[in-house]
Amino acid sequence: MDSFTREYTRNNTFNILIENLDYYKKHAMYKNEELVRTTVINKLGLPSGDRFIYEYASNPLVVIDLVRDLAFKFDWREESKIAFTVLKSIEQSPGSLIRVRKVLPSNYVFGHELKTKNSLYCFANGFPYLITRNSRRHTGETELSELTLGNILREEVKTISSLSLILNYGSCNIPINYAYCDIPEFLFHKSKNFNEETPYRAAALLHIFSFLQPSRYESALIRDTKYAFRTEDIDFKKIRLYNNNFKLRDKLALRTAFLLIKSKYLAYSPDYIFMEDACANLFFGLEGCLRLINRRFFGDENFNFKKTIQAIERTFSYAPGYSSMLEDAYNLRVNIVHPESKFNDKWFPILYAEDYHENLEMAADLLYFALTGDFLKNEA
Structure with a gap:
């Protein structure tokens, strides 16, 4: 790029940035919106004919990102500084x-x-x-x-x-x-x-x-x-x-659901290489489910594993095996978390596919009941 072209590009981009700044401050349209869109579309090589791509080509976030990229390439410090300032203003703007x-x-x-x-x-x-x-x-x-x-x-x-x-x-x-x-x-x-x-x-x-x-x-x-x-x-x-x-201020529900989501992502990774990690997050999530169940039945009382298991046995009559499954899950969790465990004399935890899939189904059941008071299975 020769010096004339570079300087022209810089001035043109700087004008776009100034207009973008004006757009954001006044929440008004660009004075030269067509020029802004055409410049962005041509510079990025965006496809034509899409109504929304055309509209977003003059969006402040798009323009700022492009300007910051050009400023980095050509060492435009002043433009970069302005772009960063506008970006922070946008990020901290009120509203959703x-x-x-x-x-x-x-x-x-x-x-x-x-x-x-x-x-x-x-x-x-x-x-x-x-x-x-x-x-x-x-x-x-x-x-x-x-x-x-x-x-x-x-x-x-x-x-x-x-x-x-x-x-x-x-x-x-x-x-x-x-x-x-x-x-x-x-x-x-x-x-x-x-x-x-x-x-x-x-x-x-x-x-x-x-x-x-x-x-x-x-x-x-x-x-x-x-x-x-x-x-x-x-x-x-x-x-x-x-x-x-599901209340967004409920930290225990958020943490429990997040752990179970992570367990699924790990479980479906290529070649099942992270299945042990998937089981670990699942078992951590199961503890969250138990604490949520404890809260539903006993309010703010301190968590009591035995009382919670008994409450689950009384409530989930269609799933009498849950109590033994939860105890087995606890032992498996110990094997995973602790490098040395009295439950296992091997250097690796003994896990099977059923340990994941059956416990995930149980976790979904417990989480749903803990938050809604209703049963996930229609026949319950």
Whole structure:
């Protein structure tokens, strides 16, 4: 690139940034919105003809990301500083934050659309997406993401657990990864609710970011057919009851559901190489289920394993084996957690496929009852 072209590109980009700053501050349209969109689309090589890609090409988050990338390449320090300032202002803006994820290819992916007040599991162009509305009032923090070593939000834990744990006893998958996009709701859409446009907006936004950050968003461009959807009849009443009773301020419920979600992700990793880790997270999650059951029956009393098991025996008459399964799970957990255990004279824990799948089904049963007071099995 010659010096004239570089300087022209810099001035043009700087003007876009200034207009973007004005756009964000006034919540008004660009003076030269067509120029902004054309510049972004041409620079990124975005496909033409998609209404929502065209619209989001002038979105502040898109423009800022592009400018920061160019500023890094050409050492534009002033532009980079301004872009960073605007980005922090956007991230700390009041109101809800929309998180968009594309669900990854897998067997037994949930094949129906599901809409709640703050989440939408949906399809665009044949691909599944998970979209959640997340509020800072649940955390009391400026930053919504509370996990330093994870990237899942409370609303996502609630929605994913309902689809991948409660639904058919964990027979459906909702696999996700780090390729998500966070955007303030007022920059995502002008509607107050999710509607028929929402899936296509999500697809367009992730598509644009796959061009901006290809290494992170590579999975958003997946075009193969490795999805195997489960589309049999679903008892949506049970899913709604679970979602209505899952409180985002309930730390024990969040932690329990999160552990069980992680166990599924590990269990379905290639070649079952992380099955021991999957079982460990499952057993930790089972303890959470027991504590939730204890809380339902005995309120704020200190957790008592024996009393809780007895309560489960009385309540789950259709599953008389739960008490012995829970005791076995405790012993298996000891084998996994402790390098040296009186229950095992080998250097590795003795685990079988049934140890995972049967205990996962039991965990779904216990979690559902603990939160709703109802039974997951219709014949109960």
